[in-house]
Amino acid sequence: MTRYVLPPVYTRAAADLAELTRAQRASDGVRVTRGAYVSRSVALTTASAARAALAVLPAGTVASHRTAAVLLGAPLRASWPLEFAVRPGVYRARRQRVRVHVRDLTARDEVRVAGLPVTSGPQTWLDLAARLPGAELVAVGDALYRAGHLDAAALAERLDRADGVRGVVRARQGAPLLTPLAASRPESLIRYWLVSSGLPDPVPQQPVVDRRGRTVAHADLGYEQWRIALEYEGRQHAERRQFLRDLDRYSLMAAHGWLVLRFGEDDLDRRDRVLSRVAGALRSRGARW
Structure with missing residues (x-):
């Protein structure tokens, strides 16, 4: 018996040293490229x-x-x-x-x-x-x-x-x-669409402040001048605890005069719809560009 222990990622030379037969190698290893394998155990x-x-x-x-x-x-x-x-x-x-x-x-x-x-x-x-x-x-x-x-x-x-x-x-x-403030790919995509469309540039992680100047929430993207918040809701937002936190946050934002637009997975294939709705919200708040 060989004392050589074959690692989970190995080469043909290592398999030969471990005395694996051709059949054993085919059974155990996923071939990445010629002479390189990853064991099916990992x-x-x-x-x-x-x-x-x-x-x-x-x-x-x-x-x-x-x-x-x-x-x-x-x-x-x-x-x-x-x-x-x-x-x-x-x-x-x-x-x-x-x-x-x-x-x-x-x-x-x-x-x-x-x-x-x-x-x-x-x-x-x-x-x-x-x-x-x-x-x-x-x-x-x-x-x-x-x-x-x-x-x-x-x-x-x-x-x-x-x-x-x-x-x-x-x-x-x-x-x-580019910004480190974008929390997810969907936020980045929506921000890029807005910035490249001629619409006003949104601010990532836009603070929402109360009348005393205290930050009470953050919007994924936002326009402070017109109090418009853009939120992307992935699948995790359907979880009960997250759903309840979202309800509280959205009602708090609305209580301080913010209009919240919410987007989901389907909107990632509908750039024009997203832009149209953001443009409509901006116009409703008196924005001109």
């Missing part, structure tokens, strides 16, 4: 799949693009192929379910997430700027801000040395729109 996640792939890719390879964004906590769905980056001059492997890009990365452009080498928040966001629609790009940037992987100074530094990089123009245009 969940197949972006992190475990990336860890397996990195074991058979050239030294210095880092997770990048969409794979990096998922590992950094961005609101993107995990998908194949996994994406990685190597520096110029490094062999760019061609493998099934893996896509390798060439990037001129500095030490500032690489971080570690759960022990995995990953492109930094600014680098990841710049890479995605050439690929994602504007609203989704802002949602990813907001999420990276919230998670502490992005800030204005670090992003400005990366964009300053990105002349000629694909997507840099869109990144520079979108950078001023």
